[in-house]
Amino acid sequence: MVRSPNLQPNQVAFRVPPNCNKFDIHSYLTNIYGVNVQEVRTMNYATEHKRSRNGKTEVVQSAYKKAIVTINEPFVWPAAPEWCALDEQQHKLGTKAAGRKLKGWRFRASPEDKDKQKQVNQDLMAREQGSSGKK
Structure with a gap:
């Protein structure tokens, strides 16, 4: 589709x-x-x-x-799964980190960005552990 x-x-x-x-x-x-x-x-x-x-x-x-x-009937796209949002957040944060890296060593991540990155990584690890436990 x-x-x-x-x-x-x-x-x-x-x-x-x-x-x-x-x-x-x-x-x-x-x-x-x-x-x-x-x-x-x-x-x-x-x-x-x-x-x-x-x-x-x-x-x-x-x-x-x-x-x-x-x-005959109207078609409605299903809602995106929650794991897509996590992957999208990780991609955005990684892109920001790569941009900072290109600017040089003086541009460090803010504490808020570091906390967001840690939270997203923890959520991804929990999802991976949950999916491996189901297998």
């Missing part, structure tokens, strides 16, 4: 292989997921090539097909 902000509430966008046709997508969604499909629209996107400095062409993105499916 692809997040597309310009779609109607009862439309969903998918990224499918180029050899899939509308009938395949329609039958897949109705038979596997039990969704009532009203309409399927598809768009083909070509392979993107990029030329490197030494003159060789490289494939940047392979070809794909985008399908916009209209369903």
Whole structure:
């Protein structure tokens, strides 16, 4: 599934292989997921090539097909899990730390940033220990 902000509430966008046709997508969604499909629209996107400095062409993105499916009931994206928020916080704090490192040794983290980093690391460790205990 692809997040597309310009779609109607009862439309969903998918990224499918180029050899899939509308009938395949329609039958897949109705038979596997039990969704009532009203309409399927598809768009083909070509392979993107990029030329490197030494003159060789490289494939940047392979070809794909985008399908916009209209369903009977409105679709609502599920809420993001809480572990995504922890990873996002860790990424933001790490980016700030890397920026300080680039500025030189004189720019140290504030005590608030250090406390945030410790708290996020503790939460991540607790999550890891909890998931390893379940296995």
